[in-house]
Amino acid sequence: METELNPSKLIDLAIKKGADQVEIYHLKDECIKVQTESGHIKTSGEIFSDGVGFRVLKNKSLGFTYTTDFRKDTLEKTIENAIKIAKLLKSKKVEFSFPKKGKPSIVKKIYSKELGELNASQALELMNRLLDAIKSNKKNYEIVPTYGLIECHKTHVFLYNSQGFDDSYKKTDMLGGIRTLINKYDKTGNGFEAQFCSQIENFNPENIGYDAGKQAIDNLESKKIDTCKTDLIIGPHGNAKLFIPFTKAIYANNIKNKQSLFIDKIGEEIGSKNLFMYDDGTYEGGLGSAPFDDEGVSSKRKCIVEGGLLKNYLYDLETASEAGIEGTGNGIRCTFYPNHNKYKFNPTVGVTNFILKKGDNSKEDLISEIKNGVLATFLVGDGDPASGDFSFEIRNGYQIENGEIKHSLRQASFSGNLSETLKNIQEIGDDSRMTQAFIGVGQGTFITPSIRISDALIVAE
């Protein structure tokens, strides 16, 4: 982009105008997008985004502004507004400083040259492979791929502050997803499958297409279930949703605001002994990985739960300074996917890559041990981090009988409370997958395997 953004001059200007400290977060993003409707390529697009967020500290108050207008006078006006806002926020004091440049963490495979240079025709080819794979389901059904999307991002993040921080990194990510539908007589079957990754070689359009098609076929013959307490296996995608309210409950700001069931629970047993959870901003190929977080704190791997014991909360600079500790690298500018407009958000506590450590058993092993139970691969819903109560609709569920999947479930939901559910996790699978999950500011990257929960309340329609 042609730009009049000159970070050092802007920092000088802000200091001259009365700021004590200044931070400039600049994000450039190029996106290739291919959308399909009813199996046909409907829209191809290329989107360029560029924006800058300013934070200034003035008398220990924080001001934030952003703009997408890179003309010199707008940039100057925007940073001056940040100073003005800091002055107006004089009653709200913060104790942190913007960080000096530390040793940046080494993160591998967050940028793929091949993905960064992917053009729309190549994205279209991937989509065609995905659509073809739906047909590889052998059963003789007409499966309609109702809506499909492939979206690829090449992002360049620059962070500067008046304390001498000056660094940047490049990232790539992509998502491919498809919805499928079968109409047969008066029955309908639905499927949905998506994959997120940072490296194109990990992208598998054949699996996405096949799985989405299979789900629709299975769903066509689905049956009702009665309300019961039973063994429940939740697949990797489903767990990404289940653990969103959990991650919100370990955010230091929610602890401070009494919006968490884990207040004063560090060191206490909150889950079964086989539970090990981490937040890892350095995870190889992680969508949430970067050398530093959105405030310039070097990324780290932190243990959250070890053998069922709660070990740590997650902190941004503001909450870390209040707790008298160093930032954990969890200052995140939260948004929905796509996050090409992260510059619009003031950092707050968020997850980087949430990891539930995988176990030794395959999903098939988990299933084979169940006499009577349910497998849920996709959940929709939310939970309350303060009470721990949650209710999720099982969007893709199966009945398990005598160690085998019997049939698809028509409609059911899974309700409960996190404190009980975490203690009822009996087994953890080895089938970890990476996905993005969204519910408000609780969104993030989740790397989770399947789990088996006992005494899960399945509520019938």
Next chain:
Amino acid sequence: MFKYKFDVLKRMSMDDVVSNIVDFFLNKKVKYYDVRLQNKVSTNIILKDGSVEKINKSEDCGVGVRVLSDRAWGFSSTNDTSKKRLSEIADKAMRMSLLGRSEGICLSESKTVKAKIPMNVKIDPREVPLEEKISYLKDISNNAKINDDRIVNSNLTYSEEINHLQFRNSEGSGIEMTLPRIRLSYSVTSSYQGRLAWTRDGVSGSHGYELIQDKRLESKMRKVAYDSIELLKGDKTPAGKMPIIMGPDVVGLFVHEAFGHSNEADSILQGRSFLKNKLNEKIASEKVNIVSDPLLKEGTGYYEYDDEGTPARKVVLVDHGILRSYMHTRETAYKFGLQSTSNARAEDYSFEPIVRMNNLYVEPGDWTREEIIEDTKTGIYIKTGLGGMEDPERGAFQFNVNGCYLIENGEISKPLRNTCLAGFSIAALSSIDALGDQLGNFAGTCGKGEPSMQMVPNSNGGPAIRVNDIIVGGST
């Protein structure tokens, strides 16, 4: 420090930006193109317990170009308004349109429009100094404060947005429009003996700063605090099927989730809606009318032209219980042999327009809210909708709700705990037997397109209504 290639931009007016793109297409053969240029300035202020917690001030600008070929759509956008980049995105959009393989996309006819819609407000919020806004918000927050140890915190959120939009298309339409949006919401959390209660209320609309200068706001906010304390006494909510009287806020959530998304014509075309093949069929009680009205200024989904330049119009979607229309863009309308219903909207210049809701509501009836309650022997009155989910294919829904009160012998007898409502859309809509006479509209932000979301402001509402075929989830 990273070295930028430093070019001095030639300052370009919004008109020049649009003209540059129009010029690019002068000698190009394309079936259709449109250009959307946007400049949005917004301010958000959050007060916590009467003290300023957060202030955001921002400015967004950018341009999106959409081109239709015989094959498909191409789209490109940027917020770099240099001449070079503008030609580049126009060229990219054109090339991209040739990549697709659709079954021949066509647009319904639309008349050529030349229009300039200025912002019609009494007080332009941009002209009220930030300091004055903060001082006013502090005053109303402090005046609304009640002294009670059980109150944990109160949050007052103010947001304003002025959107300046320019639209041009290859059919000769040229529209310039400035849209205001303003919103003030107030929530209170209280706690007693380990129990928590939360409630909220607010005002919103496509108005100027005058909207929040209403003196009645303070008493409205005080009521939020009293309600929050009262809800702490909430008794166990019964479970099962029983008459539910939804307040306008819950009706808004209900009509949006249980009907609105399924009424969007793209969902119908994708076969993902229980309303497919139901046009001109009875899907609700004959007392029920549901409308989509982008011209309603009390709603935050107000506009005079949609993002395809179609003049905004009120559309009756359900007329006395009969499904009469879906919500359309020009593309979906063509497939049905109809005209667009002016429901084409994009989050901003960086997204292409798709079928979206604007201001969706159930039209009022002729009962007062009190008459409905008096007429209900046993039931539950529910004031606030918290959120929910729907299964559009099967027309099933589940919502979490708050602000519940038991009705016994025609009177509100006591508060109840939070619960959830579940049911089937057609059964629930068909069981509505009483509609209040006061329309309430509530601002929201609607997401569509998961896993890649477009968020747009909208409003949902209706009067108080009584629904008989709905399951209450109960509480412990």
